[in-house]
């Protein structure tokens with residue numbers, strides 16, 4: 001047959017496939033979320049996230065060192081807080097002597113070139129398990145901002161490079177920018193969880209932190225999975241309020257949202273490949289139902305192809321090994 005267009009010509013060998021490849025993953029694309037817990041010499045596996053551990057600070061430092069040797073440079077820190085330290089106003093979140101704030105300082109002291117991203121939301125420290133203050137069964141927006149401001153400031157004072165408001169309160173990016181600037185932290189960046197959906201895929205993360213809501217759900221602040229135009233409103237506001245990065249979360253079920261934000265905003269777009277997305281691939285791989293390594297790399301590639309140039313993923317260390325080999 002005399003076909004003028006034969007797309008298979010560009011797929012006929014590994015060399016040509018490599019040459020025409022449009023998207024390439026790099027270790028520098030990744031941010032690894034890490035879980036810290038109290039104590040010494042503690043390394044406890046999250047049962048719903050095989051291969052992911054909660055570390056005490058001493059062991060977390062070793063883990064970070066291994067990751068740095070693989071080329072990973074940014075870590076997003078999340079705390080597992082004892083129930084006895086939780087309260088209605090998440091006061092532990094800005095305790096300068098608390099686990100989280102101390103850990104930021106210790107990591108930056110040992111690895112000055114590593115970037116520390118922090119989480120700004122009340123849920124790990126809240127006795128209600130919600131991201132904001134609860135009054136009469138409702139999550140109240142404006143009083144929550146004050147807590148978030150104290151949290152972000154304490155994190156910046158400890159040496160955080162990027163703060164990540166994951167709470168979805170209205171106006172928090174502008175409020176945090178103001179608090180950080182007034183504190184002299186002009187260089188601390190804000191990666192806003194701009195389009196964060198009320199998703200079932202956060203389940204294993206809530207196991208890791210033991211932070212599930214004590215009542216109700218998060219639908220009055222996190223977005224409805226059915227909506228994409230609303231993501232443009234959230235992203236626009238975060239842009240105007242001073243966000244340095246716009247994040248979409250989860251990633252794999254929201255590739256259209258990643259593309260939408262990438263097409264409409266000139267900020268770097270991040271995507272959070274969340275705990276449930278990790279757990280699904282791990283579970284299927286453990287059952288021998290799919291090739292875990294290939295599924296991991298294909299998923300990460302898809303997230304980047306959709307338009308995310310920063311990927312937060314529990315696969316970061318494993319993927320770095322693959323990319324380095």
Ligand code: PBG
Nearest residue numbers: 121123166201202205274275276
């Ligand atoms: C909460 C927060 C969540 C995640 C990051 N920050 C869960 C939630 O909103 O309940 C989820 C991350 C993951 O599932 O990997 N502020």
